[in-house]
Amino acid sequence: MKKIGIDLDSTLNNLTDVWVDLYNKDYNDNLKYFLTWDSHNDVKPECGRKIYDYLLKPQLFFDLDINPNAQEIVNFLSKHYKLYIITAYIPSSCVDKVNWVRKYLPELENDIVFINDKSILELDYLIDDGPHNLKTFKGTGIVYDRQYNKYLGDKYPRVNNWKDVEMFFTNELIKDNRKIMKRTIKVKVN
Numbered sequence: 001m002k003k004i005g006i007d008l009d010s011t012l013n014n015l016t017d018v019w020v021d022l023y024n025k026d027y028n029d030n031l032k033y034f035l036t037w038d039s040h041n042d043v044k045p046e047c048g049r050k051i052y053d054y055l056l057k058p059q060l061f062f063d064l065d066i067n068p069n070a071q072e073i074v075n076f077l078s079k080h081y082k083l084y085i086i087t088a089y090i091p092s093s094c095v096d097k098v099n100w101v102r103k104y105l106p107e108l109e110n111d112i113v114f115i116n117d118k119s120i121l122e123l124d125y126l127i128d129d130g131p132h133n134l135k136t137f138k139g140t141g142i143v144y145d146r147q148y149n150k151y152l153g154d155k156y157p158r159v160n161n162w163k164d165v166e167m168f169f170t171n172e173l174i175k176d177n178r179k180i181m182k183r184t185i186k187v188k189v190n
Helices: 008-012 015-027 048-056 070-078 091-104 131-136 147-152 162-189
Strands: 003-007 082-087 112-114 125-128 140-144
Touching: 003 008, 008 015, 008 082, 008 091, 015 048, 048 091, 070 082, 070 162, 091 112, 125 131, 131 140, 131 147, 140 147, 140 162
Parallel strands: 003 082, 003 125, 082 112, 125 140
Antiparallel strands: none
């Protein structure tokens, strides 16, 4: 069975939206999204690297919403693939992240991987918003569209939402089934 790694933050959940909102409230700004992965370059100078302190806020990760259609599509994928939730290791947020998965995707509670170097993962697919993770991943990387990864262009398959994820993997399943059918026909002919 093929394996899919699904990034948690800003792919399954709405971290980026909440993070930008918190910053806007505290710094009286009207930023719509981060333009670069290095978020500190997109905020007011008085905030700078303090932008990352929001990620240490208690309950932040637990209070996030799941992205539209993600639960249903993950359920669909779990019938055809082995799934893993892949997320950055931030010690203060691990319990919140586990509880978030328990709340929204309880069937994957025991399949969470906390890791900061996703290049060492042995998976067939990785759905991720982080450009650096896709660049080093050895399998098929799938870009979960965000403003800060637009520069990747069409180097990787790109999905804008979870309905696009469903379409991508439906097509993959069709391709895999065709390969199986061809092998079966060859065996029967011989």
